[in-house]
Amino acid sequence: MRPLNFDNRFVRELPGDPITDNYTRQVSGCLWSAVQPTPVKHPQLLAYSHEVADMLGLSAQDMQTPDWIQVLGGNGEITGMRTYATRYGGHQFGHWAGQLGDGRAIYLGELLHAGKRFELQLKGAGETPYSRSADGRAVLRSSLREFLCSEAMHYLGVPTTRALSLVTTGDGVIRDMFYDGNRQIEPGAIVCRVAPSFTRFGHFEILASRGELDLLKQFIAFTIDRDYGEWLAETGLALDPRNLQAEQVEAWFEEICSRTAAMIAHWMRVGFVHGVMNTDNMSILGLTIDYGPYGWVDNFDAGWTPNTTDAQGRRYCYGRQPEIARWNLERLAEALATILPDSQGLAQGLSAFDRVYMRELTGSLTRKFGLDTWQDADGELINRIFELMTRAEVDMTLFFTLLAQVEITHPQLQTLQAAFYTEQGYQQYGADCQAWLQDYAQRVQSSQRGSAQRLQQMAAANPLYVLRNYMAQEAIDLATTGDNSRLLTLLQLLRNPYIEQSGMEQFANKRPDWARQKAGCSMLSCSS
Structure with a gap:
């Protein structure tokens, strides 16, 4: 060694x-x-x-x-x-x-x-x-x-x-x-x-809550110097750890807010649900941290959470993640405000979160749907299909894979049929989905870009493979017997989630029916 x-x-x-x-x-x-x-x-x-x-x-x-x-x-x-x-x-x-x-x-x-x-x-x-x-x-x-x-x-x-x-x-x-x-x-x-x-938001919260303000100042200066060195150099701010300035803390907090916003937008793009977004599970670098009862959205539902502990309140469900991230940042701001003359400058950081999140979200939706630019009317078009996907039980990941295969000049709902979890959903909401598909096709055709560029954009934004809970559970069941073969297969598969891989077709399909209610496949707990 x-x-x-x-x-x-x-x-x-x-x-x-x-x-x-x-x-x-x-x-x-x-x-x-x-x-x-x-x-x-x-x-x-x-x-x-x-x-x-x-x-x-x-x-x-x-x-x-x-x-x-x-x-x-x-x-x-x-x-x-x-x-x-x-x-x-x-x-x-x-x-x-x-x-x-x-x-x-x-x-x-x-x-x-x-x-x-x-x-x-x-x-x-x-x-x-x-x-x-x-x-x-x-x-x-x-x-x-x-x-x-x-x-x-x-x-x-x-x-x-x-x-x-x-x-x-x-x-x-x-x-x-x-x-x-x-x-x-x-x-x-x-x-x-x-x-x-x-380092987590909670590292700063505990010091503020206990009134250990000198130590809080020391730790803020340490974190900026050690973990934000490149950012510090880019901003041109001169950091004196012995004389921490309010504008330095405020600018740093704004950067944390921006990084957190970008991370959450990525979660929403790929359908990831963290499941337990407590402030002690929020990274100061804007990294996804502490993988507990997480999951990927299968049949689209903004209210879905993989966490049994959260099943009643759904605080940490898919659709609330942006709101909760901002709430967590507000708690961090409260901790930082204990060493500042006022909290007015920290409000700019929260505004930055709103601004960056909206920019990143609309950008990712533009790419996911293969649009050329984001237009005001696109929000209504996209909300319409997400609502229909919820009612009809349509798989989020597979929907976007198949959407790229729709013939834009002659769109047919049958192209998307494999993404529906039930025949009943397909039949009941088929007419509404077909009407949406017509409007979507018209929107795409209004673009001046060629189809090759659009499809390339969609392929880069929409994964073919995500770590669905049932896939992880199958690997767990085998590993418990000493067999790590499925674990290694998934590790290899997930290295290239945007590229079709020969022999891996089963992992590009929607969740199998047997996994709908199976422990470890639909809901998980914080117990580990």
């Missing part, structure tokens, strides 16, 4: 917890606590991302070295590593939850390679001071889903954290999957997550 270059600025420059014993407690006056992963029985490498390994300077041989597998399972340490968990709070389901923190994620440190910085984190590596009543572990089903989705989102073009490896632990973990009293022993696993930074 070749030496790795660890820098570890977070623990070197920011105050740590003076208590070194690992037990659950309220932590104050610091941003991190030193903690060692809890050893596991028999770590085995189930899968890894070649691309992420290469990004970190790790070879295929490195990844399969026994000593490195021990590290990825929480059983080993290499020179330069610093293991710790960070302190943060958060609003969960709209309510302040107080201290949360890394309850089962343990950092391995900050790795420098090819001029870039990466935080490495083991999710499911054992208890930390922030574990509350939990065991700090993760099960195979949730770990496999996070590993696959992190990589799938990257190749869809969505800003995201990445996943280096998926390791089974050889230990059992007790979980009540649907909180119904049915506790079972499940196989344990650990994902090694990778990002330039895992």
